[in-house]
Amino acid sequence: MNLEKEIKLGTGVPKEITKKTKIRSLHRKEAIAGYIFALPAILGLLLWTIGPMIASLIMSFTNWKIIGASEWVGFQNYVNIFTNDIYFKKSLWVTFYFAFGSTFFTLLSALIVALLMNMNVKGQSVFRTMYYLPVIVPAVASNILWLWLFNPDFGLLNTILDFLGLPTLMWIYDESTAIPSLILLSVWSCGGTALIFLAGLQDVPKQLLEAVDIDGGNVWHKFRYVTIPTITPVIFFNLIMGLIGAFQAFTQAYVMTEGGPNNATFFYVYLIFREAFLQNNMGYASALAWILFIIIALFTLFIFRSSKDWVHYGGRK
Amino acid sequence: MVRIKQSITIFSILFLITSLITGCLGGTDATGTTKKDGVVQLKFTYWGGPLEKKAIEGVIKDFNDSHPKIQVNPQQVQGSYLEKMNTMASSNTLPDLGYFSEGSLPTWLENGKIKDLKPLFESGEINEKLDYAIFQFDDDGPIGGASVANEVYNIYYNKDLFDEKNIPYPPTKAEDAWTWEEFIDVAKKLTVDRNGKHPDDPGFDPKNIKTYGVNNFSTRYEPYIYSNGGGIVSLDGKDILIDEPETIEALQKIADLMYVHHVMPKPSDLSTIPNVDTALLTKRVGMTLDGQWALQELGKAKVDKNLNLGIGVLPKFKEPVTSSEGTPIVVFDTKNSKENWDETKEFLKFIMDPENSLPLIQSGLWMPNEVQWYKDPELIKKWTDNPVHPPEYKEAVIDWAMNNVRQNPNYYWKDRSKVNQILTPALDQLWSGEKTAEEVVKDDIMPKIEKQFGDKYSN
Numbered sequence: 001m002n003l004e005k006e007i008k009l010g011t012g013v014p015k016e017i018t019k020k021t022k023i024r025s026l027h028r029k030e031a032i033a034g035y036i037f038a039l040p041a042i043l044g045l046l047l048w049t050i051g052p053m054i055a056s057l058i059m060s061f062t063n064w065k066i067i068g069a070s071e072w073v074g075f076q077n078y079v080n081i082f083t084n085d086i087y088f089k090k091s092l093w094v095t096f097y098f099a100f101g102s103t104f105f106t107l108l109s110a111l112i113v114a115l116l117m118n119m120n121v122k123g124q125s126v127f128r129t130m131y132y133l134p135v136i137v138p139a140v141a142s143n144i145l146w147l148w149l150f151n152p153d154f155g156l157l158n159t160i161l162d163f164l165g166l167p168t169l170m171w172i173y174d175e176s177t178a179i180p181s182l183i184l185l186s187v188w189s190c191g192g193t194a195l196i197f198l199a200g201l202q203d204v205p206k207q208l209l210e211a212v213d214i215d216g217g218n219v220w221h222k223f224r225y226v227t228i229p230t231i232t233p234v235i236f237f238n239l240i241m242g243l244i245g246a247f248q249a250f251t252q253a254y255v256m257t258e259g260g261p262n263n264a265t266f267f268y269v270y271l272i273f274r275e276a277f278l279q280n281n282m283g284y285a286s287a288l289a290w291i292l293f294i295i296i297a298l299f300t301l302f303i304f305r306s307s308k309d310w311v312h313y314g315g316r317k
Numbered sequence: 318m319v320r321i322k323q324s325i326t327i328f329s330i331l332f333l334i335t336s337l338i339t340g341c342l343g344g345t346d347a348t349g350t351t352k353k354d355g356v357v358q359l360k361f362t363y364w365g366g367p368l369e370k371k372a373i374e375g376v377i378k379d380f381n382d383s384h385p386k387i388q389v390n391p392q393q394v395q396g397s398y399l400e401k402m403n404t405m406a407s408s409n410t411l412p413d414l415g416y417f418s419e420g421s422l423p424t425w426l427e428n429g430k431i432k433d434l435k436p437l438f439e440s441g442e443i444n445e446k447l448d449y450a451i452f453q454f455d456d457d458g459p460i461g462g463a464s465v466a467n468e469v470y471n472i473y474y475n476k477d478l479f480d481e482k483n484i485p486y487p488p489t490k491a492e493d494a495w496t497w498e499e500f501i502d503v504a505k506k507l508t509v510d511r512n513g514k515h516p517d518d519p520g521f522d523p524k525n526i527k528t529y530g531v532n533n534f535s536t537r538y539e540p541y542i543y544s545n546g547g548g549i550v551s552l553d554g555k556d557i558l559i560d561e562p563e564t565i566e567a568l569q570k571i572a573d574l575m576y577v578h579h580v581m582p583k584p585s586d587l588s589t590i591p592n593v594d595t596a597l598l599t600k601r602v603g604m605t606l607d608g609q610w611a612l613q614e615l616g617k618a619k620v621d622k623n624l625n626l627g628i629g630v631l632p633k634f635k636e637p638v639t640s641s642e643g644t645p646i647v648v649f650d651t652k653n654s655k656e657n658w659d660e661t662k663e664f665l666k667f668i669m670d671p672e673n674s675l676p677l678i679q680s681g682l683w684m685p686n687e688v689q690w691y692k693d694p695e696l697i698k699k700w701t702d703n704p705v706h707p708p709e710y711k712e713a714v715i716d717w718a719m720n721n722v723r724q725n726p727n728y729y730w731k732d733r734s735k736v737n738q739i740l741t742p743a744l745d746q747l748w749s750g751e752k753t754a755e756e757v758v759k760d761d762i763m764p765k766i767e768k769q770f771g772d773k774y775s776n
Contacts, residue, residue, distance in 0.1 A: 066403045068428030086739070086765050152585040153524075173585040173749065261584075261745040277400040279734075280424050 060286035067280060077287035087263070087271055088288075095268040097179050099246035102186040106242055107235070110190040114197030128198075132191040143255040146185050147172075172257055178264040182252050193238050200234030201227065232311040240303055247296050268292055357660040359389045359653070361668075362415035364398050368613060372677040380667050387660045406430060413654040413661055414668075417462070417647045419727040420734030423454045425647075426461045432648040433459035434665075443666050444687050449724040452645050454554075454731045464643020465669060466683030469718040470540055471639070472632075473615055474604040475597040476625040478528075482506055487604065487629025489713035491637040491721050497570060500632035504530030504580035507603030516579045523579040530580035532590060532602040534571050535748045537640075542567040543723040545634035549740075554730040557774045559740070560763050567634060568747060569754035576750045584748050594618035597626070606631065608642060609714060612681030616705030628713045630721075639717060640725045643686065671700070681705045684718065691719045732770065739765045 060077055064070035081088050117128050134142060149156045150171035158168040171181040208226045217225070250269040253259050259266035259274075272292070276285035363373055370393050377391050392412065394401050399418045405411045417431070425431040437443055438451070438460050450464040472487050479486055484506055488494055495503070505516045507530035514521045534541070542548055547564030550557055558564055574581040582590055582602075594614045596602040605611075618624040631639055646668060648654055654661045667673050671685035678685060678700045690696045701710050726733050743761045746752040752761075767775060 065424065065428060067406050067425055067430040084768070086768050147588070151588050153589050170585055170749075175746070175749075175751070260742055261749055263742045266742075274738075277403050278421070280403065280421065 056286040056289060059283050060290050062283040063281075064283040065280040066282050070283065073283070077284045078291070080284070081287060081291065087266065090263055091266045091268045091271040094179065094264065094266055095247060095249070098182060098249055098265075098267065099243060101179065102183045102246045102249075103239065103242040105183055105187050106190045106193055106246075107238055109187050110193035110238065111197050111235075113190065113194040114201055117194065117198050118201045128195075131194055134189040135191040137189075139251045140255050142185070142189065143252055146188075147256055150181055172265070173261060175262050175264040178257065178261065182249075182256075182265060185252065186246070193242065196238055197231065197234055200231040204230045229312045230314075233313060236303070236307050236311045240300055243299060243303070244296055247292065247299075355386065357387050357657045359387065359414065359657070359661060359664060360392060360412035361389050361664070362392045362394050362398075362402075362412040364394055364396075364416055368617075368680065369677070369682060372674075372680060372682065375676055376668060376674055379673065380664060384663065387663065389664055411649040411651050413651050413657075414646060414648050414665060416465070416644050419452070419645060420737070422452055422461045422645060422647070423731040426454070426459055430650055431461055432650050432654070434462055434648065435460040437662065437665075438463070442662070443669060445689070446669075446686050447688055447691075449641055449722055449728065450643050450686050452728050454729060456553075462645035462647040463669065464641075464686050465646045466643055466674070466677070467686050467718060468608040468610050468642045468684060469639045469714065469722060470537055470606060470608055470631060470641075471714055471717065472604045472629040473593070473597065473607055473611055474627045474629065475600060476627040478507065478600050478603055479627070480625075486627055489629055489709040491630050491717055494630050494637040495632040497632055497634055501574070501578055501580065504574070504603065505578060506530070508580045521579070526579070526582075526586075528600050528603060529582050529590075530603045531574060531605070532582060532596065533606040534574055534581060535584070535744075537606050537608075538568065538571050538744075539725070540631055540638050540640045540723070541571060541634060543640065544631075544636055544638040546636075548723075549736070550726050550730050550732075552724065552729070554726070554732075555774075557736075557766060559766075560758050565754045565758050568744070568758070570634075572747050572750070572754060575748070583750070584745070594622075594624065598622060598624050604629075609684050609718075610682050612705060614681075616681040619707070620704050626707055628707055628709055630713055630717050637721055638723050639721050641718070641722050642725060642727065675700065679703050679705065684714070691715055735769065736766065739769065 059070075061072060061074060062070040063073050063077070113131050117124070117131060121127075137145070148154075150173075152158055152168065152170050152173060155171070157171065161168050169177050169181075172178045204227050208230075209222050212222045212226060248269050249267045250273065253265050253267045253270040254273070257265040259270050268288070269292070272285045272288045275281045275288060361377065363369075365373065373393075374391055377389050381388055398416070399421055402411065402415075402417070411430070417425070422431065426433065435453075435458075438446075446463045447467055450467050452461040452463065453459070454461075474487060476486060484503055487503075507528060508516050508526060509528045510522045511525040511527050512520070512522065516523070539549065542558075542564045545563045545567040547561045547567055548558035549564075575583045590596055590601060591599065592614065593602075593605055593607060593611050594617070596605065597615065598618055612628075615624065615626050619626045630637060646665065648661055648665060669686065671678060671687055671690050674683060677683045685691070685696075685700060690700065697711065697715060700706075701715070739762055743757050743765070746761070747754055747757045
């Protein structure tokens with residue numbers, strides 16, 4: 001190795017030093033270098049994630065208003081959230097509705113898209129690019145674009161419905177269709193998830209698929225008994241990432257609906273934001289945030305627990 | 318090679334540490350308000366579009382030029398103003414003075430982050446402001462500031478459209494204000510669908526309206542509930558008036574503009590309505606209700622694009638009433654503004670004096686915040702004798718603002734922003750046509766207010 005040579009030449013290490021010591025010092029040097037390279041990430045995690053989390057946990061037991069002094073109020077914020085908050089239940093319901101709806105439909109359509117992208121057709125890479133494209137559009141830009149699509153009078157979506165002779169919709173401007181509309185927007189940007197599915201699909205063992213052919217199975221049998229079990233780890237991964245992301249939905253409410261109409265899109269994170277930055281209740285907002293954290297943690301834990309019943313890893317039953 | 322490696326390692330560690338330290342400690346020294354060569358530095362934050370930016374920077378330049386010992390540094394904050402202020406407050410980098418959001422003023426004043434200007438306002442050092450433009454949330458309590466400019470609501474319209482249809486212009490005197498029926502009648506004559514039909518004609522197509530008679534009434538509904546004898550909260554801030562029958566009636570009649578009379582765009586149609594100047598120029602909208610600030614854009618369209626602009630007073634239910642708004646300029650309780658209170662006061666007096674913000678007033682964006690500017694003909698001439706302000710401005714806006722303003726709860730009611738958080742989403746259901754005013758108020762708004770405030774307002 002060059003490095004070894006350099007050490008010898010550069011530092012003039014006496015030749016009688018045993019080979020063992022040299023290797024050990026080399027190991028040490030490599031370890032130090034490794035830590036230094038990892039340092040930015042570790043420091044980032046400590047300072048910008050773990051640190052603020054601890055700070056917000058402490059804050060959640062105070063009535064800190066950013067401005068002015070703060071007092072320790074114990075569990076008062078948590079008690080107020082569950083007993084007095086007139087927005088808590090509504091925003092929690094809205095968030096659950098969106099999180100489960102968008103995760104389910106995003107996963108489903110991502111899987112379908114991935115199956116299509118996996119087919120050996122002409123222009124395969126063009127299709128793959130097309131489906132991935134929405135992912136690279138910044139969230140705010142895509143939200144503004146969709147504001148136009150959702151426009152009840154001149155929006156493309158209603159124009160299409162009208163053309164097909166179907167009744168038009170109010171989309172995000174109606175309480176009952178607002179969340180389904182936002183789910184549609186999430187489905188549109190499922191390209192990232194689809195790409196991960198695609199990687200999973202390409203790992204499906206060809207010999208097993210051929211075995212189904214030989215045994216006289218059809219496409220459905222291949223899909224149901226070979227493809228699906230093989231990609232369960234990918235489904236598992238996408239499910240968890242999707243759910244965590246969806247629980248933290250915010251941009252749509254901030255950019256498109258301001259939580260409306262009639263708080264139909266008043267996402268939980270939007271409530272946190274409003275309490276923290278518009279109402280100056282930073283302590284209260286921290287308590288809200290910790291409740292969300294616990295909810296997400298519980299769901300993640302539940303999915304992990306259930307995974308041993310339905311996720312199959314190669315080489316294991 | 319090892320040397321180089323080591324030095325790279327050391328350098329990167331040092332770099333990391335220094336950037337962390339500066340990042341963490343930057344707050345204490347980032348105000349930019351230290352004294353340099355005996356010149357006091359003040360930081361002033363504001364929001365607003367490009368025209369306002371130009372004008373504000375002009376006012377500040379005048380001040381800096383005439384006050385060599387004080388240097389005011391303006392900083393425009395584009396969007397999310399309150400979030401920015403909160404962030405600055407938490408890192409001790411608040412400006413010394415600035416615009417502020419009315420809704421959060423009571424909290425900031427109570428927590429001492431905004432200076433109580435009562436002593437200054439009572440000392441006579443600052444010219445007498447309009448009574449209704451002063452932010453004071455308790456009887457005789459601290460004063461957070463006064464509106465830097467006054468703004469009242471009026472009707473703005475394109476005279477050409479009225480001439481075309483041979484309809485008399487909206488009245489300019491409060492005593493001649495249209496009744497609601499007269500107003501709807503005019504609105505119907507102005508409203509035309511793609512086939513040229515009016516709302517009462519057979520075969521009128523409410524889905525394809527070319528010209529809407531009116532716009533913006535649901536976003537600024539408060540003058541009408543006052544006009545009908547209702548309100549949001551009593552003038553002493555002690556009784557909620559939202560559930561009064563007069564309030565409910567007025568709210569319903571505004572919703573009827575959209576769903577019964579088809580003369581106003583529904584919330585879902587609003588994205589098809591261009592900016593107010595274009596809306597009037599292209600005759601997409603006949604009359605629009607707006608704050609006086611709209612005159613800046615409309616006046617520009619009047620001068621540059623020959624918009625035949627007209628201004629009228631609002632239609633009435635019982636009494637002719639308008640309401641007002643205005644952004645307070647506050648003094649933040651920073652170390653710098655305390656140490657240099659005289660200089661801070663000097664600038665506050667300067668920017669609060671209509672004389673010094675004349676360019677903004679003449680451009681149509683602001684109205685003066687002092688009584689004498691509404692009474693003294695010389696002063697009136699000073700701000701309105703220009704191509705932006707149409708001839709009827711004196712009656713329709715100045716006298717109107719002097720005699721017909723009901724004070725906006727923004728100025729005196731601490732629970733304003735909390736109640737708005739209940740009111741706005743609930744009224745969405747009224748404006749979208751799903752529910753009646755009665756249902757929204759009785760089944761949605763009032764129960765929530767009771768839950769949020771307990772028995773504070775139940776009497």
